[in-house]
Amino acid sequence: MWLNKLEEKFGRYAIPNLPMIIVAMYAVGYVLRLMIPGIGSLLTLNPFLILHGQVWRIVTFLLMGPDSSLIFIIFVLLFYYSLASSLEQVWGSFRFNMYYFIGVFGTILGAFLTYAVLYFAYGEITAASVSMDTFYLNMTLFLAYAMMFPDMRVYFYMIFPIRVKWLAVLDGIYLAYVFLTSGFTAAGISVKVSIVVALLNFLLFFFSMKRIRSRGAAFARNTVNRRRKKEFKTKTVPRSGRKKNGAMHECAVCHRTELDDPTLEFRYCSKCDGDYEYCQDHLFTHKHVKK
Structure with a gap:
């Protein structure tokens, strides 16, 4: 399998505990937006502005996590860390690194390709509206978690138990709904491309880790x-x-x-x-x- 070959050569370069780093970046981004109103507009992945000198955006968009109340943010980040660290434990640090960074690279590539298509089709003004983030990459990360642990339960409002596989179905329905209703403006096309890139990344790993998926269920039943x-x-x-x-x-x-x-x-x-x-x-x- 191609992942095995890559791990043999580059596995030693994997970043350990990447979920903690990702959550910490989202926390930093939330604090910055809380302390400096309007700074979020300077952090997004916008190819037009990157090509006009704001090159930091190619990295700072990774700070753009959920934007809501503090209590909700804490809940979301803890939940995200829990599922991401579980995937890292089963897949290994290298494979989790690959999933996340291929998704990030795909998002960047998708943003620039979308910008290029809109620029040549409609001109610079329309293309300047292209902007993407990692929101849909994170949503497909939940799909990956459901793939590994379909029978795990989460408690809705800390009371009602729901199996992860049913939440994954709702996740998929939501992605389909957003894709179909996002329209064909520059912003809408950006959303469509973000969803497609994230799903392609998910499918790439879904079909590449059949053996690990079969062992993931056993791992979930034997939490140490x-x-x-x-x-x-x-x-x-x-x-x-x-x-x-x-x-x-x-x-x-x-x-x-x-x-x-x-x-x-x-x-x-x-x-x-x-x-x-x-x-x-x-x-x-x-x-x-x-x-």
Whole structure:
């Protein structure tokens, strides 16, 4: 699989705990807009203004998260971090990095292509209205979460349990509705392109991670708590022996130990021939060792 080949070459460059960084950027963006009214108009992804010198927009649009009341923002960011970190734990840091950054690159590319088409078709005035953000990328991230954990439950208003797969259906209906009703103005076309780019990114990963999806459900049913982690460490010391620098666990792929990162989880693979131990980033993505 192409993701496996890329991870073998570039996996060491993955940014760990990317969900926390993304949520922190949205929080910074919200505080800036709260403290400096109107600054949001200086942060958006607008190809016309980027080509006219405001190059910072190609990065600062990543700060443009939800815009609502403080309580709602806190709820949304916590929810977003929860589902994104769950995906990172199952996919591994590299695959989550790829999903997010391919989506971001696709959004930037889609914005400039939309600008170019409108410029040559209608002129600079219409094309100047093209503007995009990561809103629809985040919505398809929820679709990816539902793909991995369809039977997980969230509590609507902290009371009513709803399975994630039904929320994903509503998510899909909403995206279809927005796509069909957004019109054909420059702003409307920008919305359509944003939705298409985000869905293409989702489908790319959906069809590329069939094996991981099948294991995601099992992972969801076996969420590891601290008690089981301590039991695991105790039980595996005789089996694994001591690793480098006196560590008890070492990933057979990236060779990280609990001394490198105390938050890492380690498991043995039942399909590998031998006692091969893997960290949470490579448990579901490594190549099985066969003698």
